[in-house]
Amino acid sequence: MRVEPAGAVAAVEIENSRYLPSLVCLDDDGRLLTGRAAVQLAAQRPERAEQHPKRALLRQSAVLLDDREVATADLAAAVLARAAEEARARCGGTDPGRVVLTHPADWSPGDLDRLVEVAGRAGLDAPELLPEPVAAARFHAANISANASANISADASANAPADGDGPIAVYDLGGGTVDTAVLRREGGGYRAVAVAGDPDFGGRDLDQALFELLRDRALDLDPGPWQQLWADPAPAAAHQRAQLARELTLAKESLSSTGTVYLAVPGYPEPFVVQGGEYRAAVTPALTASVGLLERTVARAGLTPAELGAVVLCGAASRTPPVADLVAARLGRIPDLAADPKAAVALGALTDPPAPADAGTATGIHAEGAPEAGSGRWTVAHYPDEVDPELWL
Ligand SMILES: Nc1ncnc2c1ncn2[C@@H]1O[C@H](COP(=O)(O)OP(=O)(O)OP(=O)(O)O)[C@@H](O)[C@H]1O
Ligand SMILES: [Mg+2]
Incomplete structure (x- = not known):
């Protein structure tokens, strides 16, 4: 950056x-x-x-x-x-x-010490540390007018009135983890008042779901080439497996915007077709559980969804279509999909927190502990x- x-x-x-x-x-x-x-x-x-x-x-x-x-x-x-x-x-x-390193909000002081040690080994001394949901909230606040509401089926009237100073719920679905947090405005910054995550669920599990759909299709058609591909120790087969994994990831990502993907598997004459509907059905149970984490985090913050100023989706995997629908259905709130969900945390790390509504033209307020820009x-x-x-x- x-x-x-x-x-x-x-x-x-x-x-x-x-x-x-x-x-x-x-x-x-x-x-x-x-x-x-x-x-x-x-x-x-x-x-x-x-x-x-x-x-x-x-x-x-x-x-x-x-x-x-x-x-x-x-x-x-x-x-x-x-x-x-x-x-x-x-x-x-x-x-x-400046060097700003973001980190999951629930990292312990020992974890943060490790992060600072890593930065030192990389020649980056004295990094500022910032919790990821705080960075996401800063990004949201800075882009609030540019952010379009997620394109979902829920009734827009279900959204509470926008409140720039209201608490913000963040749902961050990355590659390897999902993290949720509720932040309150405090002084000139944000403070996480409730945090929960699943360190073992993320976008790569969605790759796995698509892999399993493909595997079942291949085994139904003809198990021979599939078994051969996974059993062969030769470097050429390892290369084919790695290439298939990359194509699966790309196909999964494109299912967020297109209805059907075609996946070629070595040894099969025709590509396999996976419809968006079957993919969404396969991933909905796990995504529902991840949205359940968000609901519990809101409750743990002592809030109802209606009391939130915004529900922000970030992390690139939060583009997966059922996510916004599930959040709307479970919380009764239309979430804001960050303008650039993959980059929201990194961009927010370099964004100053908004001035509080009652602070007039106050500047340079960094209640989260970050020094001035x-x-x-x-x-x-x-x-x-x-x-x-x-x-x-
Ligand atoms: N358009 C898309 N639709 C669905 N998933 C996507 C899309 N683009 C990227 N992804 C997935 O998002 C995941 C990466 O998200 P992100 O970059 O936010 O994670 P990360 O911050 O690197 O990981 P983590 O937060 O788990 O440590 C990958 O699984 C990637 O395949
Ligand atoms: Mg992330």
């Missing part, structure tokens, strides 16, 4: 993409590869790859990649350092004016994420 001269925030593209995969892979010389090079090598040598550096960081101090022990802080630092290096290169080699030319936002999906910077 860089801050342009006029103060606008822009993503730094890495390898022609706004998103950098968080997977890390050890090469023949013992270096930690990131980005596409890591993805390509991991397809051939999965035993050398760590798919989820963030999860590994919190669970253990080291992992075995092939036969070499690698500190998990180094894995996460490799991703952050890559992003920082690319940002520096685009800003004439200057150092960042720096004058430096670029800023890193976000922590080393899990996934297959990507680290957003």
Whole structure:
């Protein structure tokens, strides 16, 4: 993420993409590869790859990649350092004016210490830390007029009147986790008053649901080629499996905007057709459970849905069609799908909180503990994420 001269925030593209995969892979010389090079090598040598550096960081101090022990802080630092290096290169080699790292709201002080250690190993000293839902709420507040209500079937009259100072509920469905929070305006910022999440449910489970639909279809038609594809230890077969996994993810994402996807599987003469309706039916139970978390978080905050100023959806997987419908049905509120759900947290991390309604022209209020905006030319936002999906910077 860089801050342009006029103060606008822009993503730094890495390898022609706004998103950098968080997977890390050890090469023949013992270096930690990131980005596409890591993805390509991991397809051939999965035993050398760590798919989820963030999860590994919190669970253990080291992992075995092939036969070499690698500190998990180094894995996460490799991703952050890559992003920082690319940002520096685009800003004439200057150092960042601020470093803001976002983190799940329920991370413990020990987890946050690990994050600061990672930043240090990546050469990013003294990072500011900001809970992700706080960043999402800041982004929402800054974009409130631009945000269109999610295109869902619920009656718009079910929405409570917009209240810029009302509590905000955040539902964040990412690649590996779902997190919900309720935030209250306090002073010049937001404070999380209730938080809940499922560290084991995210977009990759939706990939898995689509995979299972495809598998059942293939096995019904002819089990031979499918079984061969998954049993074959040859590198060519590993490559085909990795390619199929990538295509499944893309197909899943396009099912958020198109009705049907076609998936070619090696060994089958025709592509398999998956209809949006069957995919939605397959994922609705798990998504319903995730929206149940949001309901419970609102209740734990001592609020009814009608008392919320807004319900904000972020995380790229929250684009999955049933999500907005389920939130509307369960909470009776039309949610706001963040303008750029994948980037909402990172962009919000670089957005100042709105001034309170009764604060007149007060500025520079940062009740969340964040210092005033720096004058430096670029800023890193976000922590080393899990996934297959990507680290957003
Ligand atoms: N248009 C889309 N429709 C549905 N899912 C999508 C879409 N675009 C991306 N995704 C999915 O969103 C997930 C990534 O979301 P995001 O980038 O918000 O996660 P993350 O912040 O990296 O992960 P986490 O928050 O779990 O640590 C992936 O599973 C990806 O396939
Ligand atoms: Mg996320």
